[in-house]
Amino acid sequence: xxxxxxxxxxxxxxxxxxxxxxxxxxxxxxxxxxxxxxxxxxxxxxxxxxxxxxxxxxxxxxxxxxxxxxxxxxxxxxxxxxxxxxxxxxxxxxxxxxxxxxxxxxxxxxxxxxxxxxxxxxxxxxxxxxxxxxxxxxxxxxxxxxxxxxxxxxxxxxxxxxxxxxxxxxxxxxxxxxxxxxxxxxxxxxxxxxxxxxxxxxxxxxxxxxxxxxxxxxxxxxxxxxxxxxxxxxxxxxxxxxxxxxxxxxxxxxxxxxxxxxxxxxxxxxxxxxxxxxxxxxxxxxxxxxxxxxx
Numbered sequence: 001x002x003x004x005x006x007x008x009x010x011x012x013x014x015x016x017x018x019x020x021x022x023x024x025x026x027x028x029x030x031x032x033x034x035x036x037x038x039x040x041x042x043x044x045x046x047x048x049x050x051x052x053x054x055x056x057x058x059x060x061x062x063x064x065x066x067x068x069x070x071x072x073x074x075x076x077x078x079x080x081x082x083x084x085x086x087x088x089x090x091x092x093x094x095x096x097x098x099x100x101x102x103x104x105x106x107x108x109x110x111x112x113x114x115x116x117x118x119x120x121x122x123x124x125x126x127x128x129x130x131x132x133x134x135x136x137x138x139x140x141x142x143x144x145x146x147x148x149x150x151x152x153x154x155x156x157x158x159x160x161x162x163x164x165x166x167x168x169x170x171x172x173x174x175x176x177x178x179x180x181x182x183x184x185x186x187x188x189x190x191x192x193x194x195x196x197x198x199x200x201x202x203x204x205x206x207x208x209x210x211x212x213x214x215x216x217x218x219x220x221x222x223x224x225x226x227x228x229x230x231x232x233x234x235x236x237x238x239x240x241x242x243x244x245x246x247x248x249x250x251x252x253x254x255x256x257x258x259x260x261x262x263x264x265x266x267x268x269x270x271x272x273x274x275x276x277x278x279x280x281x282x283x284x285x286x287x288x289x290x291x292x293x294x295x
Contacts, residue, residue, distance in 0.1 A: 006075075006110035007157035010082040013040055014189070014211050019231035022084075022213075024241040026052040027070065028077035029278075030248075035078040036277060041110075044074060045241040046086035052245070060120020064091040068103050075108025084161055084189075085109035087144075089119045094143035101147040101158065111159035111189065114144045116166065116178065129168045137164065137178055138185065145186035161213065162187035167194050172203065179208035189213055189237070194221040198233070201225075205234025213237040218246070 013020055022041055025031035026048035034042050047058040049070050054062055071085045085104040090097030097114060104112045115121065116137035118130040131137065144160045151158050162182035166175040172195065179190045190210045195201045201222070205212050214235045216224050230238050251267060258265045275281065 005157050006082045010110040019235045022239045028073045031074045031078045035081045041082045043084040048245040072107040082110035084111040087112040087114050094139045097143040098147040105158040113161040115163035131166050141182045159188040161189040163191040165193045176208050183210040211236050
């Protein structure tokens with residue numbers, strides 16, 4: 001029996017006539033909670049992963065090796081949940097892009113995102129972004145697609161998500177032209193970052209035909225539309241890259257302030273529920289079959 005790969009599961013999701021809500025994870029625990037709540041896919045947010053792993057902003061500070069390790073940990077915790085990995089700018093030239101795609105696929109990713117920002121990149125909704133020229137942007141995506149094809153040639157599978165941040169500095173027309181070329185080069189998913197209103201989002205989906213992802217950052221440039229409306233516009237994925245981290249940071253900050261002030265600490269998960277979600281109950285059930293594990 002051939003087991004369905006993460007990439008195959010992602011392809012099946014993208015073929016459905018709907019817009020999938022995609023909470024973005026930043027570590028194995030956040031991905032585990034996403035899977036437990038029944039979401040069909042996730043994305044490892046570079047912003048959130050950088051904050052979680054190294055306590056620093058997403059400004060190219062986290063290395064490729066750290067990203068690969070984070071992807072491996074996440075996919076190890078939730079192997080059945082298709083993960084889109086943030087491959088950043090590819091960490092170098094076109095050959096580095098190919099290595100990045102292969103490494104993140106080996107770590108368990110169903111898809112790898114490659115973008116056209118100047119390295120070191122900046123988070124999509126932060127100031128100071130610049131993009132490389134069109135030729136270099138195409139080389140990155142071409143290299144990513146070439147590596148995906150090489151992986152499929154040996155029996156593997158991985159999808160390529162091509163992102164452009166050109167809207168910020170070069171305008172929507174340039175962003176659309178890049179997206180169309182990314183599609184022609186073989187990218188499986190298109191991501192035009194930071195359209196500024198519904199009309200621009202409609203242009204993205206109609207003037208650059210393909211499978212599109214919307215990036216919904218609360219307080220960012222792109223309007224936070226209901227999922228049904230995103231589907232009507234033409235999006236297949238609605239990514240929420242910072243929601244989980246923002247809520248978790250707010251809750252932790254409130255709790256720490258309460259501890260500092262010797263005040264009541266509200267909102268804690270029940271200890272039994274905490275153990276269950278982390279996997280203690282499953283561990284004890286499995287280990288009960290082995291005498292040595294009970295010692």
